[in-house]
Amino acid sequence: MYKILFITLTFLITAQTKILAQQKSTYIKAGLLYDSKSNTLLKNKLIEIQGERIIAITDFKTLPKTQQVIDLSEYTVLPGLIDAHTHVLFSQEAQEDFAEHSVHSLTMESDALRVLRGSKRAKSYVDQGITSIKDLGNSGIYLDVSLRDAINEGSILGPRIFASGPILAAEGGQIYGVLPEHQDIIGLEYRIISGPEDAKNAVNEHVNQNVDVIKICADNIPNKTYLTVDEIKSVVNTAHAYHLKVTAHSITNQSAWNAIEAGVDGIEHGFNLADSTLVKMAEKNIYLVPTENSRAYMDTYAKLAGYNPNELGWIDSYIKKMKDRLHRAIDLGVPIVAGSDNYTDIKVSRGESSKDMFRYYAEAGMKPLDILQSSTYISAVHLNKTNDIGYIAPQAYADIIAVKGDLIHNFITTINSVVFVMKGGDVYINTTD
Ligand SMILES: [Zn+2]
Incomplete structure (x- = not known):
C-alpha cells in the first residue's frame, strides 16, 4: 500500500516538473x-x-x-488584497436582530441555499481585488470549508478562503435568548466547549475537517458565558501542534486578557482594550483586527436600521472611541491586520462593503501604504502564508x-x-x- 503510494507520488512529482518545464x-x-x-x-x-x-x-x-x-x-x-475577517455565509438586514436572524437562518435556510447565497458573496470579493479572505465562522457546520473546496477545485469563482469552521465558544455561543429546550440549535452554528479536554477534542474535529485557522469566542457578549483560560490554553496547545493559528473574538478587555494569557495569536475587534492589554499584545506579537466602519458606512447603516436622524450622536462617540483605540494600538506597537467583519446588507455587494475597512482605517489616520501592508503582507505573516499570498x-x-x-x-x-x-x-x- 505504502509502496504504491510512493510510486504514485513520485510519478505525480515528475509529471508536475515536466508540465512546469513546458509552461x-x-x-x-x-x-x-x-x-x-x-x-x-x-x-x-x-x-x-x-x-x-x-x-x-x-x-x-x-x-x-x-x-x-x-x-x-x-x-x-x-x-491581491486580503480581508482577514469575513462571514461569507451570513447576511442580515440592518434592522434585524442578530440572534433572531441566526435562529431564523438555522431553522429555515437550507445549507444548499446558504452556500449558494454565500458563493455569490464570495465572488464579489474577487471583483473588488480581494483575492483572499479569512472566513471566521457563522457558517453552519463546515459550510465555509465546502465553499473553499468548491472554489479551489474550480467549480465556482471566488477568493482563496481560509476557513475556521464553527467558532469554538462557551455555552450558548453568541446567540442570546434561546430557551434551554432549543439549545441544540446553537450547535448548528458553534462548537460549544465544556472543559479543557473537550476543547482539545473540538480542535481535533476541526483539524479532521481541514480547517485553516481556529476561531474562538473569548466572550459571548451579550451572553454572559465565556471560555476559561484553561479551555483557551487547551485550544491553543492543540491547534499550535497542528501549526494552526488561533484567533479570538473579544469584546471585553478581560476576555482579551484571558485569551492573551492562554497564548492566542490574534484578537478580533478588541473594542475595549486597555493600554496594559495592548502592551502585552505588542510584547507577544499578537495582532489586532480592528473591524470598525467609516462614517459613511455608519450613516447608511443607521438609515437602513431606522434610527431617528436626530438621534445619531452615538455614531460620533463610536467613531471617536474606535479611532482612539486604533491609535493606542499602533502607538504601542501592536501589529494591525485589516479585516471588515461586514455582514450587514447595506445594499452593495459584499466585496464592496468589505472595502469600507480601507475608508475607516484612512479616516482614523492610518497612512495609505500602512493600510495596504495591513491588508497584504502583515495579514499573510499572521496566517503563516507569506510564501503564498500578500506579497x-x-x-x-x-x-x-x-x-x-x-x-x-x-x-x-x-x-x-x-x-x-x-x-x-x-x-x-x-x-x-
Ligand atoms: Zn465577526
Missing part, C-alpha cells in the same frame, strides 16, 4: 509595484508568471521579445491586482478603482483597454 511565461509590466514587505512603491518592474505562481521580478528592460505581456505600466500593481515575490501565487490613480494622495478613490485582477495566474478582470 510559457506571462509577463506583467507594472508602472508602479507595491512591495508589501518593504512597504514601498517600486518603479517599472516586470513580473514573470508561470502557471499559478510568480517566478521572478525584474526590470522592464529584461522583457524578452515575442512573449505574452500584460501592460499595466499606467497603473499601480499590488498583491508579489518569486514562489508566491500570482494573485495580482492593478488600480488606477494615485494611491498616496488619493487613496480611497484609487483603491476602489480596480482595473485588473489575477488570481493564481488566471485573469478575472481586465478593463485597462
Whole structure:
C-alpha cells in the first residue's frame, strides 16, 4: 500500500516538473509595484508568471521579445488584497436582530441555499481585488470549508478562503435568548466547549475537517458565558501542534486578557482594550483586527436600521472611541491586520462593503501604504502564508491586482478603482483597454 503510494507520488512529482518545464511565461509590466514587505512603491518592474505562481521580478528592460505581456505600466500593481475577517455565509438586514436572524437562518435556510447565497458573496470579493479572505465562522457546520473546496477545485469563482469552521465558544455561543429546550440549535452554528479536554477534542474535529485557522469566542457578549483560560490554553496547545493559528473574538478587555494569557495569536475587534492589554499584545506579537466602519458606512447603516436622524450622536462617540483605540494600538506597537467583519446588507455587494475597512482605517489616520501592508503582507505573516499570498515575490501565487490613480494622495478613490485582477495566474478582470 505504502509502496504504491510512493510510486504514485513520485510519478505525480515528475509529471508536475515536466508540465512546469513546458509552461510559457506571462509577463506583467507594472508602472508602479507595491512591495508589501518593504512597504514601498517600486518603479517599472516586470513580473514573470508561470502557471499559478510568480517566478521572478525584474526590470522592464529584461522583457524578452515575442512573449505574452500584460501592460499595466499606467497603473499601480499590488498583491491581491486580503480581508482577514469575513462571514461569507451570513447576511442580515440592518434592522434585524442578530440572534433572531441566526435562529431564523438555522431553522429555515437550507445549507444548499446558504452556500449558494454565500458563493455569490464570495465572488464579489474577487471583483473588488480581494483575492483572499479569512472566513471566521457563522457558517453552519463546515459550510465555509465546502465553499473553499468548491472554489479551489474550480467549480465556482471566488477568493482563496481560509476557513475556521464553527467558532469554538462557551455555552450558548453568541446567540442570546434561546430557551434551554432549543439549545441544540446553537450547535448548528458553534462548537460549544465544556472543559479543557473537550476543547482539545473540538480542535481535533476541526483539524479532521481541514480547517485553516481556529476561531474562538473569548466572550459571548451579550451572553454572559465565556471560555476559561484553561479551555483557551487547551485550544491553543492543540491547534499550535497542528501549526494552526488561533484567533479570538473579544469584546471585553478581560476576555482579551484571558485569551492573551492562554497564548492566542490574534484578537478580533478588541473594542475595549486597555493600554496594559495592548502592551502585552505588542510584547507577544499578537495582532489586532480592528473591524470598525467609516462614517459613511455608519450613516447608511443607521438609515437602513431606522434610527431617528436626530438621534445619531452615538455614531460620533463610536467613531471617536474606535479611532482612539486604533491609535493606542499602533502607538504601542501592536501589529494591525485589516479585516471588515461586514455582514450587514447595506445594499452593495459584499466585496464592496468589505472595502469600507480601507475608508475607516484612512479616516482614523492610518497612512495609505500602512493600510495596504495591513491588508497584504502583515495579514499573510499572521496566517503563516507569506510564501503564498500578500506579497508579489518569486514562489508566491500570482494573485495580482492593478488600480488606477494615485494611491498616496488619493487613496480611497484609487483603491476602489480596480482595473485588473489575477488570481493564481488566471485573469478575472481586465478593463485597462
Ligand atoms: Zn465577526
